[in-house]
Amino acid sequence: MPQNTVSVIIPVYNVEAFIEECIESVLKQTHPDIELLLINDGSTDRSGEICDRFAKEDNRIRVIHQPNSGPSAARNNGLQAATGEYIQFIDADDTIHPEMIERFMASIGSHSLLISGYCSVLKQNGEIYHSIQNQLPLIGEFSKQEFLANFTDLYPHFFIHYVWNKFYRTSFIKEAGLQFNPRVDWGEDLLFNLEVIERCSSIRLVEGGLYNYTHSNTESITSQFREDFFDNMQMMQNMTRDFLKRNGCYHGYIKDNFERYYTSRVMLVFWNLFHPKSTLMEIEKKQQITRIVQDDQVKESLAYFYDAEEDKRLVGNMIHQQMIDQLYDFFAVKSQVRMQQESKEEKWI
The missing domain is CATH 3.90.550.10 (Spore Coat Polysaccharide Biosynthesis Protein SpsA; Chain A)
Structure with missing residues (x-):
């Protein structure tokens, strides 16, 4: 060559x-x-x-x-x-x-x-x-x-x-x-x-x-569901967090930006549970929600839910208070509204 x-x-x-x-x-x-x-x-x-x-x-x-x-x-x-x-x-x-x-x-x-x-x-x-x-x-x-x-x-x-x-x-x-x-x-x-x-x-x-x-x-939200989303997300973000710590830059602005991103990924995990193609029953979704809110890293990053938009602050508060049923209801309703909105947008394409 x-x-x-x-x-x-x-x-x-x-x-x-x-x-x-x-x-x-x-x-x-x-x-x-x-x-x-x-x-x-x-x-x-x-x-x-x-x-x-x-x-x-x-x-x-x-x-x-x-x-x-x-x-x-x-x-x-x-x-x-x-x-x-x-x-x-x-x-x-x-x-x-x-x-x-x-x-x-x-x-x-x-x-x-x-x-x-x-x-x-x-x-x-x-x-x-x-x-x-x-x-x-x-x-x-x-x-x-x-x-x-x-x-x-x-x-x-x-x-x-x-x-x-x-x-x-x-x-x-x-x-x-x-x-x-x-x-x-x-x-x-x-x-x-x-x-x-x-x-x-x-x-x-x-x-x-x-x-x-x-x-x-x-x-779009109407197409993909991943049953292992939380575990995979945690693996990726933990590896990145460890990378930042290992290289001496997990502090100040970098730490804050990363943890804001991390809590946004946690929000996506909740959305994923209510995906239209989800295979999970209500009891299984609530079991997954319980896993998330009891996770040590989620709890450690909780403060970054409050430095965000209203929905994210509300979710952070429900996580803090371990409000499983309320989290279920919140995302069940929100996902229905979101699906209806996407359906309307797709008709215009």
């Missing part, structure tokens, strides 16, 4: 409706020195065939077929196979701007990690309905400590969480032996990035949102 080659790693699983557009956005890059690693994770639709067809047409593409093992295992296989000097991850239902890799290459310098903004694209029936540029609040080169001083200006807006708005130096990743945890199926990106950041001496934040994170209205 020539110098300055970028290994683009895309896990592929049952995305036949999206994968062609994703691949084409990579092949159209103005920086030509790429290898595209398509990791077919046991797809049962035509995704694997589409990948193989593209590989026959362009020698920069390699397809790796594996039994279905999840995105972490797919990315790990991609890391192992990567021969480029740099690594970029892309999700198979997203696309990238034609100049994304070229602009990253112009910014990497001696850094091991680049972070950029991104564009949230809402599609309906394959057409772009709405797009939002999520721009970084600050740009430039930062030492690790300077970066950590601004960590919670980035974290609540999901600039830290994902791997697809980042650019990694391959030697840095491989020499540190960094991999994705295959036992984690939600939040594995964040855990990987925290390990990367912890080992970096400097990080560059790059202007622009050249990654198109694509989603549809099927990702």
